[in-house]
Amino acid sequence: MIQTIGIWVAAFLTLCIFSFLYKDNPFYKFAEHLFVGVSAGYWAMYSWYNVLLPNLGRPLFIEHELILLIPFILGIMMLLRLFPKIGWISRWPLAFIVGMTSGYYLVTFLQTNALEQARATIVPLQNINNIILVIGVITGLFYFFFSTEHKKAVGVMARIGRMFLMVAFGASFGYTVMARISLLIGRFYFLLGDWLRLL
Amino acid sequence: MLILFIISSLSISALDTPNDAGGSVTLKFSYPFPFISGEIMRREEGKEFERMVAVSPSDTYWIDNSVEDGVKYYYQVVLTTEEGVVASEPASVISSPQWFHKGRTTMLIVVLVVCGLILFFIRQAKGGKGLYIRQIAGLEAVDEAVGRATELGRPVMFIAGIMDIDDLQTIAGITILRRVAKKAAEYESQILMPTSRSLVMTAAQETVKEAYYDAGRPDIFNPNNIFYLTDDQFGFAAGCDGIMMREKPGAIFLMGSFYAESLILAETGHSVGAIQIAGTAMPSQLPFFVTACDYTLIGEEFFAASAYLSKDPLQLGSLKGQDWGKAMFLALIVVGTVLATFGFTIIKDILMVQ
Incomplete structure (x- = not known):
């Protein structure tokens, strides 16, 4: 019984989302708000139980790993933005995260x-695949030179590099569209099979 | 006679595991004759041997990660054969940490060279030398897009991807946001920015606030226009789609790290008639942006945006230094490929980093 209700709810929400293909409408809005709200709540709880408690709460307050006082204080500093007068303090942990990440x-x-990419490109020019690989990488690198004007020889190389990029994008596009269609088929399979039992 | 031969050919060598942080010993052993079962034994100075692990005929090495630095250990391999039990001569070793990972010397040199080039060109730029930067169409269109949204009386929408602030693409996106926000403030336009991470929201609020101050219009800055939706990838995409349909932004910027939601967002933006500029370094998502957006910043172009938009000598110098770094790798690839074609892999070997 519960499974049947679950299937009906899932089918209804799937159709609500599909209705966006026609235009924005109350059914889509309902599904969208439900999705956003439920997922936000889910991730809040997930972060609490799987990130904050095991990585900070328990080690700091139960096992007394005092080094964790640093992230704890940074976290508190971040929360200070809730108080407008001292909200500027939250810039410090942000600066720490951005600077540390970059380094x-x-x-x-x-x-x-x-x-690793350079290593992988160094191949003997003994077959057409290797030749295409090396030419593609070299001309592609020319396209990403910013401090040189793309004229004459550099311009020709950059244009060839751009063509290589577009061919790669086209291949990737086709490949991914096929993967997306398989997802759509999966959804239709659910609607026609699990829900309507026509399959 | 056979037993004596087995004992003499049975050997074990123990060495401190190289390039590690200590607490590890590597054992190598050889046993040229078949055996029924085998064991690695270990003892500390003045103590009895204890069994550590069983070995099979295919094992040739074992790493002991349960040692203490500075303590001398003796290892022995003991085999049970059809002729009886035989043991190797004990091998001794002391584990210690290494300060320098010799396998990463190439990386050190590359970091020093690239950083040196960047610092050199930053110094040149600061000294007043004008540095050229080629035109990037997507960035030329930033002002045009914000202006168009203003003319239409619609807001500007900015999405900085779905990753957190510790992702370099998100940081690059936030850098472009500053320029977009400043232009929007000058035109008295509003920026809508849904985020999928709370830290990105915080950073974006600070950035946009500063941009509005810089433009001399702090009065029209509304922090509520930069808001958190959800961490969930498709929940976020659904929320953004809804906002696009209802608010009908005149310009949409998709700048950051995107995954499967990229086409959903770009397609919806296209359907509401917004001018769209995207930038990402995700190779798998670039085709979708190229297809559905008016302008796309491809990979490095996205990271160069900050220098391009600000024309700040420091950032231009950095960009020039990076270009020289690329030229260095280009030269290595060309020389390495020519050498590899003739059977020499010296360049490839040099670039190997453990």
Whole structure:
């Protein structure tokens, strides 16, 4: 019985969302607000029980890991923005997060996005695939030079690089659209099979 | 005679695991003859051997992560064969942490070179040397988009992706937000900004507030226009779609880290007739933005936006330094490829980072 109610509710909400294809309407608004509200509540509780309590609450207040006083204080500073007169204090933890992130990711990104990519591109030019790979990467890099005017040889290289990018985007577009259609088919399968039992 | 030969060929070597933070020992062993069962034994100075782990004929090494730094340990491999039980000569080792990871020397050099280039060009820019930056169409259109929204009497909508403030793309998006907000303040237009993370909302509120102050219009800044929706990816997309349909923004900026919701957002924005400028470094989402938006900042263009819009010498110098970094990698790829074609992998080996 409960499962049947669940299927009917899911089918109703699916149709509510699908109704957006016609135009914005009260059914879509209802489903949208329900979705946003339920998910916001879910994530608030999820963060409390799976992030805040296990990573800060228990280790700090029960196991007395005093190093965690630093994030605790930063968190309190962030909450001070609720009080307009001292709200400026919340900029400090924000500045800490942004600065720390930029520094922390410098090495990671340099390794994964530069060194590893360069390594993977260094291949012997013994077949057409490798030749296309090397030309694509080199001309693509030319496209992303910002401090040089894209004229003459640099311009030609950048244009070829741009063509490579567009071909890659086209292939990726087609691939992802096919994946999205399979999701749509899954939804129709639910409506026609689980709900209407026509399949 | 056979037993004696097995004992002599059975060996174990123990060494402090290199390039680690201590507390680890690596054992390597070889046993050229088949055996029924095998064990690794360990003892500390002045204590008895104790069994650590069972080994099979395919095992050639084992890492012991349960050691204390500065303590001398003895290891022995003991095998049970059809001829009897045989044990290797004990090998001793002391674990210690290393300050420098030798396997990451290349990374250190690359970081120093790239940072050095950036600092050099920042210094040049500060010294008054004019640095060129090529035209980026998507960024040229920022002012036009905000102006158009103002003419239509509609708000400007800005979405900084669905990731948190610790994502570099979100930070880049917030940087562009400042410029968009300042222009909106100059035109006395409003910015609508739903966020999917509370910290992004906080950072965005501060950024927009400062931009309105800079433009001399703090009176029209409304912090309630920058609000949190939900952390949920598709809940956020549904909420943004609803806002687009009801508020009908004249310009929509999609700047940040996006995933599967990208096409949903861009398509809805297109349907309400907004001029759309997108920017992301997510390769899988770029095709959708290229298809559905008027302008798209592709990858690095998105990160260069800050320097492009501000024309700040410090940021322009940084951009120039990064370009030289790219040129360095370009040269490495060309030379490495030519060498690899002739069978030399020296460049590829140098770029290997553990």
